[in-house]
Amino acid sequence: MxxxxxxxxxxxxxYTGGELxxxxxxxxxxEIAFALSRNHANKPVYDIHTDLxxxxxxxxxxxxxxxxxxxxxxxPHKESKIWIENNAISNTIKIIDLGNDFRLDGNFSQGEFIYGLSEINEEIIKKANYVANPGxxxxxxxxxxxxxAKEKLLNKVYTTGITGATGAGQQLQPTSHFSWRTNNISAYKTLNHQHVPEICKTLENLNKEKVQLEFVPWRGDFTRGIFTSSTLETYLSLESIYAIYETFYKDNHFVFVSRNTIDLKQVVNTNKCLIHIEKQGEQIVVHSIIDNLIKGASGQAVQNMNLMMGWNPKLGLKLKASAF
Structure with missing residues (x-):
């Protein structure tokens, strides 16, 4: 046993702590030994995460x-490094950081944080003591x-993406009020989103050439989930592109390539990512969908823990989408 x-x-x-x-x-x-919260000490967890x-x-x-x-x-971002520096953490403890402190620079006094995108770093994560979860x-x-990127086919990419209200975190702010968010969509951090550097770093390591990513994120009037669409030029046929994707992800535990159109509801409340591709002329659009709190945060963190502990990556992550 x-x-x-x-x-x-x-x-x-x-939100990410509660999902975790x-x-x-x-x-x-x-077994959860402790759930630390500076503002809610001695309160039952279900007082805040009422579904529990x-x-x-x-x-x-x-x-x-x-x-x-x-x-x-x-x-919150930029607080993990401060917390680690102010607390004596045993060097026998494996750490998974869901913030952005170590994604670009993994240097840590006790070792190095490995970028936790298992789709390219699975074998390294298995041997890691410290992992920086991607955004x-x-x-x-x-x-x-x-x-x-693996086929050296990236150059200039135009991406749009929409995220639910939980992507803004739990702390109330003007753009997360129900009265502002409902029946509303807006762009934010246009061409200046904080995730672009980590995206380009990963892609350029595979592509071996600079990747110019022009990213426009949107706020959506729904609770959770991310839908992105990336447009670029290619001379390859749609069938050839699908063959590249299906070969790359054929043994993946959570990423699936769909020849049918995809809907956000298919992945909400799961650790899955679904990908669908369309082509018109020399332009292709690659659509991808995830749950921002699970595959985009806490589920991916559990997946990384499973790898670090030598367990099946799917352990504890057999989740069903809420389709209706």
Whole structure:
């Protein structure tokens, strides 16, 4: 019988922290030792994540303990490095950071953070002690373009993408108010999104040439999910492109290439990414869809933990989409 390992979560009251708790409560090989929250210590977890009422009696704490095997950091961007520097973490603990602190520069006093995109780094992640989880838009866009990068077919890419309200985090702000968000779509961080550098770094490592990515993200009037569409020129036929994608992802656990049109509902509440390709003349459009909180954050983090622990990558991630 598998002995359960102990898990710690820092920043467990936000959307990614809550999603991580939900996943780990149903993971057969782990036990949550603590869920740390500075603002909600000693409150039941279900006071904040109300859907967990009846699922767990776990309470938030403000006390960190080294009596764990894996630590998840679900802190706001630029806070993970500060937290690590201010706390004595045992060098026997594996760390998975869901923020952006170590995605571009993985240097850490106790080792190096590996970029946690398993679709290209699976073997390295298996040996890693520290993993930097990719961003949500970065995950969707990279998965859409990795096969073309491997074939050295990328040059200039125009991408649009829309994300749900949970992509803005749990802290209330003007653009996440219901009265502003509902029945509304808006562009933001046009051509200046923070995920572009990590996307280009990954793609250029495969493509061996500079990739010019022009990305326009949109805010959507729905709760969760990401839909991206990337346009570029190619001389290849649609059939040849599909062959490249189907070969690249043929043994993948969570990425699937669809010859039919795809809808966001197919992936919400799952760790899947679906990809569909269209072509007109010399232009192709690669569509990709993920759940921003699962494949784009907490589910991908659990997938990386599974790899780091030598488990089946799908463990604890057999999830069904809410199709209706």
């Amino acid at each position: 598998q002995t359960k390992i102990k898990i710690g979560i820092i920043g467990s009251a936000g 708790i939900r996943l780990l409560l149903n993971h057969p090989n782990v 009422f009846g699922e767990t009696n776990l309470q938030f704490t403000n006390d960190y303990s080294n009596a764990i095997e894996v630590l998840f950091l679900c802190l 949500c838009f970065a995950t969707a866009i990279q998965l859409a373009l990795l096969p073309l």
